[in-house]
Amino acid sequence: MQQRSEETRSRILEAAVKQFAVNGYGKASVDNICEQAGVSKGAFYHHFQTKQDVFLALLDGWLQIFDQAVEASKDQPVPETFQQMTDYFPYIFESASDNLPMFLEFLLQASRDDKVWQASIAPYRRYHKHFASLIKKGIAEGSFVEVDPNLAARLIVSAAMGLLLQSLLDPQGAKWDKVARETVQLMMNSLVREEN
Amino acid sequence: MQQRSEETRSRILEAAVKQFAVNGYGKASVDNICEQAGVSKGAFYHHFQTKQDVFLALLDGWLQIFDQAVEASKDQPVPETFQQMTDYFPYIFESASDNLPMFLEFLLQASRDDKVWQASIAPYRRYHKHFASLIKKGIAEGSFVEVDPNLAARLIVSAAMGLLLQSLLDPQGAKWDKVARETVQLMMNSLVREEN
DNA sequence: AGAATAAAACCGACTGGTCGGTATGTTTTT
DNA sequence: AAAAACATACCGACCAGTCGGTTTTATTCT
Known part of the structure; x- marks a missing residue:
């Protein structure tokens, strides 16, 4: 047993x-x-084997939340994909308030320990690539204006990381999931091609 | 002596x-x-008195770099103010690569130690307010479209924090000061009112 | 100027405590 | 009986901060 x-x-x-x-x-x-x-x-x-192993095991589990949000609602017009992603925001921010300190410490370790760095850099690059190709697809299907997909993806990932950080720093400072949703809106406004 | x-x-x-x-x-x-x-x-x-005091002293000095960039080139049309801010980016990213691990650890402490939290939350809120009022001014002078100043300021601060984080996580991943400058461009594109 | 003195600056051994990991043994499951 | 799962005492290393002392600097007095 x-x-x-x-x-x-x-x-x-x-x-x-x-x-x-x-x-x-x-x-x-x-x-x-x-x-x-x-x-x-x-x-x-x-x-x-070590305390670090426990940490990596936890990290692995936590990242799946993001994967879930990112993988959700494929095979749709790209703007809708972004829109639906926001559905996960409340859940993400709630789980972040518990786990982000740990996440930060993991970033810290990441900059010094190669094993942890690999475990951290990989998903991060995955997200960047994912958004870049999403945007490329959006441009191809005509729903996005022609921006540099890599640059726009960096902005998205940056904003996401920054918002998560801010939600940790200043939990009472704003309704972060709402701010995040509106931020997506704002970014979409400048990405989506005007109907005409 | x-x-x-x-x-x-x-x-x-x-x-x-x-x-x-x-x-x-x-x-x-x-x-x-x-x-x-x-x-x-x-x-x-x-x-x-303590090790933490040394840390706070260093933090204080580091934040002045940002204050410098933020305070620079006042009394101009707002879009130019943003543009000139980017001149500081190379310096900021260079100093970040040395100091950001420390900065992160400081955020971590911030979430648990009240003294450090005060020292961290204050400048952070200052930046948010500064950008919000900059944007408000931009709207008032007619150079910006009518967005929610607070929301846009959050996006700017988020993007800045996120880019700094990424530059730490993946130093070789991009020329971060260039990406940052282009990101400002991208955000400006959606903020600046079209000439007509 | 030079001696006396007080105060600031500095030194380094020591303390009390923490913590990751190990070694060895016991219990439970197969 | 063998192996997996679990328990506990212990080790060596580390570390923030202390404390009694010495050296250097500034000041005052003669």
């Missing part, structure tokens, strides 16, 4: 995400994680 | 910025900073 094993593993992950969120990666100690999970250190190191 | 004192103080700051950049705030030990500065721990704690 690997039931118990799975249970323990997921309890460690749950506890880790809490500890990382509250204390950050550096301050979240394995001991605390174990305590919160109601599990011994032996169990912890039975399931994960 | 407080010459020696000043010298020591600035050597500590120099060493600190290097250590923070290379190892991050958490891993940069006071001992290392002292060693790099060629100064004893006693001297360190003579000049600064």
Whole structure:
């Protein structure tokens, strides 16, 4: 029965995400994680080789939220694709408020640790490429004006990262999912070709 | 003669910025900073009460770069103001590649330490307000289309933060100061009222 | 000018605590 | 009985900050 094993593993992950969120990666100690999970250190190191492994496992799971939003509603006119993406914003911003500190610390690690850097740079480049080709498609189908797809994609990714950061920095500063939706609107206004 | 004192103080700051950049705030030990500065721990704690104080002192200095860029070229038509701001981009991105890891760690601290949060949220809100009023002025003088100034300002700040982040994540990914300049262009295109 | 003195600047060993990871042993499952 | 899962005590390294002392600088007095 690997039931118990799975249970323990997921309890460690749950506890880790809490500890990382509250204390950050550096301050979240394995001991605390174990305590919160109601599990011994032996169990912890039975399931994960290092603390960093736990972190990468969590990261992997979190990125799937974005993939979900990005992959959603394909095979439609491009403007609609962008529009539908905004449906995920409330969920994204909610999950960000819990996970972004951890995410930031992960970026920090990324700039210094090659293993983590690979795990971070890959999805980031994926998003950039995805938006660039979306825009290219939009131009091809005639719904977008002719901009540099790469440049516009950078703007989109930048705005997304920036908005997420701001939502962390100043949670009360605005209704961030609303701001994000309106930002998409604003960017769309300058991208969508006028009907005529 | 407080010459020696000043010298020591600035050597500590120099060493600190290097250590923070290379190892991050958490891993940069006071001992290392002292060693790099060629100064004893006693001297360190003579000049600064805590490690965090050093950090805040550095932060203060770094933010002045942005203030400089933001304050530059006032009393002009608003589109020109934005245009001239881009002159600072190469300098900003260069200094960011050294200081952004530290900057990120500072954001992290910001989300957990009230003292640091105050030091971080204040300038951030300043920039938002500054851009919002710039845009409002642009609309008033007739050079901008009628957008929500607050929303557009959020987009600008977001894009700026996002671009800085990306330049850290993927330094080789693009010529970031160029991308930033073109991004301003792109945003201006949708903000500036068509001549007619 | 030169000695005396006070204060600022600086030194480095030490403390108390934390933490990631290990070694060894015990329990549970197969 | 073998192997997987789990428990616990422990180690070595690290580190922010302290403290009693020494050196350098500035000031005052003679």
